[in-house]
Amino acid sequence: MMKNYRFLAVGLLALGIVSCEPDLDHPIDEKGSVYSNGEADFTHYVALGNSLTAGYADNALYITGQTNSYPNILAGQFALTQETDEFTIPYMNDNAGGLLANGQQITNNRLVLATDGEGNNSPSVYTGMAPTTDIANILEGPFSNMGVPGAKSYHLGVEGYGNLAGVQAGLANPYFVRFASSPQTSVMADAMAQNPTFFSLWIGNNDVLGYATSGGTGVNQAGNLNPATYGSNDITDPQVFASVYSGLVQTLTANGAGGVLINIPDVTSIAFFNTVPNNALVLDAQTAGNLTAYFSAVSQVFAGGLMAQGVPQEQAMALAAQYAITFNEGPNRFIIDVPVTQTNPLGFRQMTEDELIQLQVDQSALASGYGSVKLTAEVQQVLGLLMAGGTPTAEQANILFSGVNGLDDADVLDSTEISEIQTATAAFNQTIAAVANANGLAMVDANALLNGVANGGFSFDGGTVTATYATGGAFSLDGVHLTPRGYAIVANEIIDQINATYGSTVPKVNVGQYGTITLSNDVQ
């Protein structure tokens, strides 16, 4: 009898020892057992870069954007392979996104997608709360995410780039002011003070982006080797970029840190330039006929004017012929203003196939003749005169010409500007690839990645991410910066390249679990 009790008691004890917690055979929270860091050491990862690195989106920096920044995504995955230091982020104070400087608002709140009473959706500045992030409140670092919105390649080494006193004069960056360790420090100095064991560097985008988003109104500084003289909308000289960039990487790798370099996307593949098509001038047959007649009149009147000034007929007709633009029912390319030259004395032409219009172009103006013809009563009067077979005076001819309402340079990237941007981007990317190669670092071809998103899209378990504005999923509402989903795609590509270079097995993230744009009618 006693024997039985003992047997049962032992059995009960054995069962009691069985854990209440279910245990998997290969639990991922046993660091290093499932995933390996390979030859990389992710102990202290520091991310350097610009707005893309900071997690900027929807024309602002805000908390959830920072949480979904690609460096924070990477840090979370790195931590599955080994013990790592906490990845610290200079969080904004809110999800509104605007910046204050001593109480004065200096940047706008984020954009949200608002829907009006007719069901039309449009990006609008969020007004649900006033911004509360004042750059005068300096955060205590150090911070692992050193991404500074607006920074160009040559800004990272600039001392005083985080000096509040320099913000107004454009010598310092309000975002860096918030978390610089001192007014005198530089981004690089604060990064290196942390002794990173691993870094990511995605810089150089703004060295062409400002030029592009301003419609090429800045200066292509190719040949000017002094970046101190550059304006914010200029293209950095490729030699300046090369020397700055290799200097940054030399510093970052000096203590043996591994890292990943990310190259510069083609700005012409971003939603910002691919949302308003250059042939969005959609006409019915009658309007097309009217426009064709108008430009035919312009051409004839111009030729007549030239001949009246003694230009031979053949030459006059040849020069004027470019203005006899014909329009067809359906989509037509817009008219743009160009500089007045000898070969284009009236200073306008129709856009060519590859030229681009920027996202923020005034859509209601487009609907009322911006980009084609503004038919004022005076212009119509001159047209009437011509129809009746009359000959316009010089003054009437000028009234007629003034009806041409081309798109401004700032709204358009013309073919010359595009080619300047692409030349510079290609040169920068050549440098980045060479530096990565020379230092044995991982290199991510973000240029190819985002081109892929723009052409065909990126498949994930819940569909396809494309570059289509607002609905495509890759680009936030500013058309330039990415959504959390877009940043997750970038993070996965970075992981792939790190794994390939360092023999690590960092797992990717599930792109479908990252959101896209934010809806809100809390707008004015």
Added chain:
Amino acid sequence: MKKLLFLTLFGLAAAMTYAGGYRVGLQGQRRLAMGHTGVAVVDNAELAFFNPAGLVYLEDRINVAVGASAVFSDVVWQNDQYGQMARTDSPVGTPFYAYFSYKASDWLTLGLAAYTPYGSSVEWPTDWSGSHLVNNIDLKAIYIQALASIKISEQLSIGGGPIYVNGSVNFNRNLNRTLSDIDGNRANVTVDASGVHAWGWSLGAMYNPTDKLRIGANYRSEIIVEAENGDADFSNIPNSPLTPFNDTRFDASLPLPAELSIGLSYEISDKWLVAFDYNRAFWDVYKSLDIDFQDPAIPDSKNPRNYKDANIYRFGAQYIANDMFTLRAGYYFDESPVQSGYFAPETPRNDAHGFTAGLSVNITEKLSIDASFLYNRFKEVEESYDYYTENGQNVPFEGSYKSVAFVPGLGVTFKI
């Protein structure tokens, strides 16, 4: 002293789990200790659940059995591809039973029973990777049954009665994988309905071909619980006409499937009894969990389940050690009704091996304390739920699941 130690050990031993789907097979400590066999065991008032036909063979005039269990059950999920892991932190479930029988005459016994054969309580971390399927669920159903047990002969009896069910459900999940408000708080919905009731019945028969062998069969009907006008509360919805999720009411129905048990018991000697039960749970009825929101602007939620009928094989043995102690042990194999590809984290159940043990201590002639525990062992499975859709595309939710469950239980048997 030894006895005390024994009891203490027993009480401390955390015990374990469940049956397939949201069936909770814990309807009597004595029976559970024998692998939850009992359709052909005449022992105490637990027969009210297992086979009311047997009540009439109980010797005493009044029989009472009351008890409760504590279900410690947790699940871990992991997705290797993306490095994701989550553990449930489910509250301790406390299924109970109370049975009463009264011998009205030599051929008729009347009874009352209350028990909780269905329920589920699973709590995943809020906003975990599978939060678009479930954050947490709490499902309860109490069965109350009036019984009559009729002796047709010393060899044959029948028994059964109507069942009244009162249930409640509270279920929360995120609306999808990404929707959130301006501050990134995930949009979610809680559906809540309580006091939902429905009717069913059970009927059993017992046949005793010899004085050692009993054969039993029992059938409990399917009961479809229809929740009407439940509350659907939407939280963290963006302020946008594109997301018109206003709080509303909902209708939904949940089947509590029918169950057929057949089995036998054999008295090997005065001290030894063995029992075998076969259960078939008719889960095939659970095709889809559909939530019909009354606000027409809110799309209804369709969640295919496509369960299949499932078998449970149960074995138990009892040893009467002396006047004071009776020891029991058992085993069962519980097939999951969940088909591959339909493995939803709200009831993440794969096949279970149940190991049971227990004892009764006869305090007096009339009163016994019954203790049992159950340990459910589950294999680690690689499974997925493939029928969540986004933009018309199925988005599988997959990973490795591993469950454990311990269920200690305590009850009393009283007879006069």
